[in-house]
Amino acid sequence: MARSKKRRKIFIIAAIAAVLAMAGVAVVFLRPKSAIAVQSGEVSRHSLTNLVVADGLIEPVVQVTISPEVSGEIVDLPVHEGQQVTNGDLLVRINPDVYVAAVKQAQAGYESALASRSSAEADLEKAEADYKRNEELFKSKLLSESDFIGFRAARDVAKAQLESAGDQVEVAKALVDSAKEQLARTTIVSPITGTITRLNSEVGERVLGTVQNVGTEIMTISDLRQIEAQVNVGEMDVVKIKRGQKARL
Known part of the structure; x- marks a missing residue:
């Protein structure tokens, strides 16, 4: 008797569960679906633009x-x-202070080179005069050959010294120009x-x-x-x- 009541109770519970499950399925399938928005328009011809995007x-x-x-x-x-x-x-x-000083120093060197060249010019002028005077004496047999060679050598040395002094003037002038150019570059x-x-x-x-x-x-x-x-x-x-x-x- 007790077993019969227990089986009956289980059967009732199972039946109720089945009914609830079916009801849930019915709700899902019978629920009305939402409408889908649709846009429409007239067909027309347009130009397509091909863009190239770059950074x-x-x-x-x-x-x-x-x-x-x-x-x-x-x-x-x-x-x-x-x-x-x-x-x-x-x-x-x-x-510009350093560059002004450099210009003054270069200018002093240039003036010194000019003075040396002037001195070398005077020495050559004297050596040329001595050579010409003693050349006449040598031709007149009034001067020995060794002495005459000495005067000629002195003239040649004076020429070389003047040439060197001229080169020093050119170098000194270039230094002045360079110093002035550097000074100008400060502005x-x-x-x-x-x-x-x-x-x-x-x-x-x-x-x-x-x-x-x-x-x-x-x-x-x-x-x-x-x-x-x-x-x-x-x-x-x-x-x-x-x-x-x-x-x-």
Whole structure:
């Protein structure tokens, strides 16, 4: 009797579970589906645009880096970043004291060389006169051959000394010109008309010249009236590009 009641209870529970399961399935399948939005339009003809997209840099066509040709301390820097400058405008002045002293020293050496040449000219003039006078005596048998050879040798030595003195004058003059050129390089002016797009130095800073070194990059001047874009195009896209095509930046 007890077993019969237990079996009946299990049967009832199983029946209820089956009914609930069927009800759930019915809800899923019988639930109305949501409507799908559909857009329509008229068919028309359009041009297809094949775009090539690439990354790159936009830079001025003309851009100049200002570096000093001589080393020294910046004593004047009358410009600032973003300032417009014209060809010939003063940009930088480097302390000229060392270069002024070099010019004075070279000038003194040049003047000394000139004095030495003048002295050599006088010596040669005297040696030439002695040689000519004693040449007549030698021809008249009034001077020995050895003495005459001595006067001729003195003349030849005087000629060589004058030639050497002339060479020293040329060297000294070149040193003066070089020293003056170095002094002139302490003043830097703008080589172009443009905008100072980068300023790296300041007054009091010591900069290196480009004569024997890489040189300090004091500033960059750019002509912003004309710029260009340098882009990296992939191998697959290069064949799609032709001269004269429009580009959008």
